[in-house]
Amino acid sequence: MPHIPQNDENEADSFSARAAAAPVLPAVPPFWSMMALLALVAPLLAGCQRSEDVGAPGAMVDLKVGHVGHDHHTALFVALDNASEFAEESGISVQVIEDRKFYELWDRGEKVANLGIVKVGGGSKMPTAVAQGVIDVGLGGVAAVLASIDSGAPVRLVAPLHSKGDLFVVRTDFPATTWREFVEIARTTDRPLRIGYKNPMAVAKLVFEQALQHEGIVFGGDLARAGIQVHMINVKGEEKLNVSLATGLIDGYAGNNPFPAIAEHAGVGRVVCEAAADPGRLVARKPGNDRFRHPQHR
Numbered sequence: 001m002p003h004i005p006q007n008d009e010n011e012a013d014s015f016s017a018r019a020a021a022a023p024v025l026p027a028v029p030p031f032w033s034m035m036a037l038l039a040l041v042a043p044l045l046a047g048c049q050r051s052e053d054v055g056a057p058g059a060m061v062d063l064k065v066g067h068v069g070h071d072h073h074t075a076l077f078v079a080l081d082n083a084s085e086f087a088e089e090s091g092i093s094v095q096v097i098e099d100r101k102f103y104e105l106w107d108r109g110e111k112v113a114n115l116g117i118v119k120v121g122g123g124s125k126m127p128t129a130v131a132q133g134v135i136d137v138g139l140g141g142v143a144a145v146l147a148s149i150d151s152g153a154p155v156r157l158v159a160p161l162h163s164k165g166d167l168f169v170v171r172t173d174f175p176a177t178t179w180r181e182f183v184e185i186a187r188t189t190d191r192p193l194r195i196g197y198k199n200p201m202a203v204a205k206l207v208f209e210q211a212l213q214h215e216g217i218v219f220g221g222d223l224a225r226a227g228i229q230v231h232m233i234n235v236k237g238e239e240k241l242n243v244s245l246a247t248g249l250i251d252g253y254a255g256n257n258p259f260p261a262i263a264e265h266a267g268v269g270r271v272v273c274e275a276a277a278d279p280g281r282l283v284a285r286k287p288g289n290d291r292f293r294h295p296q297h298r
Helices: 009-020 032-046 071-081 083-090 125-131 142-150 179-188 203-215 238-246 259-266
Strands: 061-067 092-098 102-107 110-119 166-171 193-197 230-234 252-256 269-278 281-285 291-293
Touching (some): 061 071, 125 142, 166 259, 179 203, 179 269, 193 238, 238 252, 252 269
Parallel strands (some): 061 110, 193 230, 193 252
Antiparallel strands (some): 092 102, 102 110, 269 281, 281 291
């Protein structure tokens, strides 16, 4: 089985550059397109069955879809729960066998697959599950998938699922309220600002670091680095982001919802701007004109 990189800082840096050069993907599709994608995948998997079974009476494709279990993958369950409504436009629907676990996938009155929904781990665990055949389709972050592809794993990127959900959060008493203000503070502060992230492969971290690079801000995980202005700290788990923020271990973090929303609800953090992906561009923005972009697209 191909080696799937885990949490290595040097590998994360290389995948940051790799993500920047990734091909432009189509715009984020409507919810019903999730069902359309699965309906398209099913016949392809049928080709992997034994030749004597393909086309035989009763032969059916078993399609396993993996998700991480957080709100970035809500589209999957919105599509499943509202399949009958989306079917009016797409012609694709599901029949529930066991809610959240097993379904039948139908395309214009014809059953095309038995659909299994599987919760898998985040990061490299999702593409690993695809490579090992545990699941056929996986939902997850682009950095881990690119790492898997670069290591030779038999996986590929198909389409974006969403374009928002990654955010830059700071303590409630932190003086910056916009990206530009944060940059100015980073340039003039007497001590490095401490910014957390959940793991080295986190997409929000990669977007954030590319923005720092564009602004000319010196950053890294080693305080011994000369002139460092932003100290990047691995808190080792998304559940530790808000704890680290509340206890003062970090001044802010780049991370995905629901944790930024929880930070604001609990009164321990404030969202400065979004870290989102426009088609073909890595972008972080605050509603209005305040935003930062990947340097290749400024």
